[in-house]
Amino acid sequence: MFARTTLAIGWLLAAAAAARAEEWVEYKGADGPGKGKHVVLISGDEEYRSEEALPQLGKILARHHGFRCTVLFALDPKTGEINPNVRNNIPGLEALKTADLMVIFTRFRDLPDEQMQYLYDYVESGKPVVGMRTATHAFSLNKKSKFYDWHWQKDGGFGRKVLGETWISHHGNHGRESTRGIIAPDAADHPIVRGIKDGDIWGPTDVYGVRLPLPGDSKPLVLGQVLKGMKPDDEPVAGKKNDPMMPIAWVKTYALKGRVFCTTIASSQDMESAGVRRLYVNACYWAVGLEDKIGDKTNVDLVGEFKASSFRNNGFKKGVKPDDLKME
Secondary structure: OHHHHHHHHHHHHHHHHHHHHOOOEEEOOOOOOOOOOEEEEEEEOOOOOHHHHHHHHHHHHHHHHOOEEEEEOOEOOOOOOEOOOOOOOOOOHHHHHHOOEEEEEEOOEOOOHHHHHHHHHHHHOOOOEEEEHHHHHOEOOOOOOOOHHHOOOOOOHHHHHHHOOOOOEEOOOOOOOOEEEEEOOOOOOOHHHOOOOOOOOEEOOOOEEOOOOOOOOOEEEEEEEEEOOOOOOOOEOOOHHHOOOEEEEEEEEEOOOEEEEEEOOOOOOHHHOHHHHHHHHHHHHHHOOOHHHOOOOOOOOOOOOOOOOOOOOOOOOOOOOHHHHOOO
16 A cells, blocks of 8 residues: 555656646757756747747757757746746746756746745856846836845846846837947957857847946947848948947856856847857857857857747747747
């Protein structure tokens, strides 16, 4: 009787573990410099399709570079479907306990304390952070939250305190003026921009405004040239929008001198640009201390079929579950 009860409990625990595993997606690392490193990528924004961009980035890091990648999503707890409008649930954040790198691309999340604790503990450990676009305003927490100091309007919140800036403005005309990346003065030798030249980085998302200078030891790497239209060969806008140009990628440190990289050019559509993908991959290498492994022609090819949705509110694909996003 005891043996059967023990076996039944084992089955139940295994079933529960399997059910939980379906709440996120794992990409096992192939051979590469990142082998043995664990990257946790956290999506959850209503507009820029982080739920599409981060699985593709995870696949690139795993397939071409050897990193083991765990991708997390905003999930509807009733259906198990990815729903960025569910602002209070990102299952699987306990994966941060074994992470070597956190990549965060969230917007206005109001997560419960038990989920926020994993994020807070990770950051306070001094491990590296890569923040993407709306991560500058990653959290919009209620005042009862233990972590209310990370609210994007509370002295800049997580964005200002950890990444270097919070939400300020659309500096470019949103949806009408795209962004061309220009390597910042004195940044040409930084390993994150290795293999990248002016104009390689382009995306339809607009330049975000930031306060200059960025705080602390922040170092701009890429500046965002505001373009007149939505094509990579469009002319720059004349006037103050490009004088000075806003930083769209920078590095800094936080907590126990942990490395931080932040970029405000990020959406699933931006991922269609090889220069943007190279920026992300190089940043991940640098963040975990593998900058000596960054080559001029690091492989940033897309993995599998990738059709980016246009960025817009409520533009996410309905009915998708994490299990649908496994590596082909």
